[in-house]
Amino acid sequence: MRIEETATKGRIENTSEAWEEGALGRDEQYVQVSDENLDSELDASLGLQLISIRLQKSLIEDFKMIAQYHGDIGYQTLMRQILRRFATSEAKRILREVISEKQAARAAESEAADENGDSVKVA
Numbered sequence: 318m319r320i321e322e323t324a325t326k327g328r329i330e331n332t333s334e335a336w337e338e339g340a341l342g343r344d345e346q347y348v349q350v351s352d353e354n355l356d357s358e359l360d361a362s363l364g365l366q367l368i369s370i371r372l373q374k375s376l377i378e379d380f381k382m383i384a385q386y387h388g389d390i391g392y393q394t395l396m397r398q399i400l401r402r403f404a405t406s407e408a409k410r411i412l413r414e415v416i417s418e419k420q421a422a423r424a425a426e427s428e429a430a431d432e433n434g435d436s437v438k439v440a
Contacts, residue, residue: 339389 335341351359360367380392387395 337389 329335329340331341359365377392380395384390384392384395
C-alpha cells in the first residue's frame with residue numbers, strides 16, 4: 318500500500334519508506350526541544366563530541382549545496398562523512414608508508430648482513 322493511500326485513511330503505516338519520504342517524522346505538531354541530558358546521552362551513544370570550528374561562509378554554502386544535491390542529508394552529517402572518509406584514507410596511507418619503510422629497513426639490514434656474512438634474524 319502506498320503512503321498516500323494510507324495517509325488518506327488517517328494512519329500512516331510505520332515503514333522505512335514512510336520515514337525516508339517524510340510521511341513520518343516531520344510533522345511539526347510533534348516537534349519539541351530535547352533536554353540537555355538526552356542530547357548528551359545521544360552524543361555519547363553515537364560517540365560524538367561537540368566542537369567549535371570556524372569555516373568560510375562559502376565552504377559552508379558549498380557543503381549545503383552538495384548535501385541538498387545528494388538528497389535529504391544535512392550538511393553537518395555530510396561534513397562528518399567526508400571527514401571520516403578522509404581520516405580513514407589518510408590513516409591507511411600512513412600505515413602503508415610506515416610498513417613500506419620498515420620493510421625497506423629490514424631488506425637493507427638483510428643485505429648488509431649478507432654482505433658481511435652475518436646471520437640476521439628477521440621478525
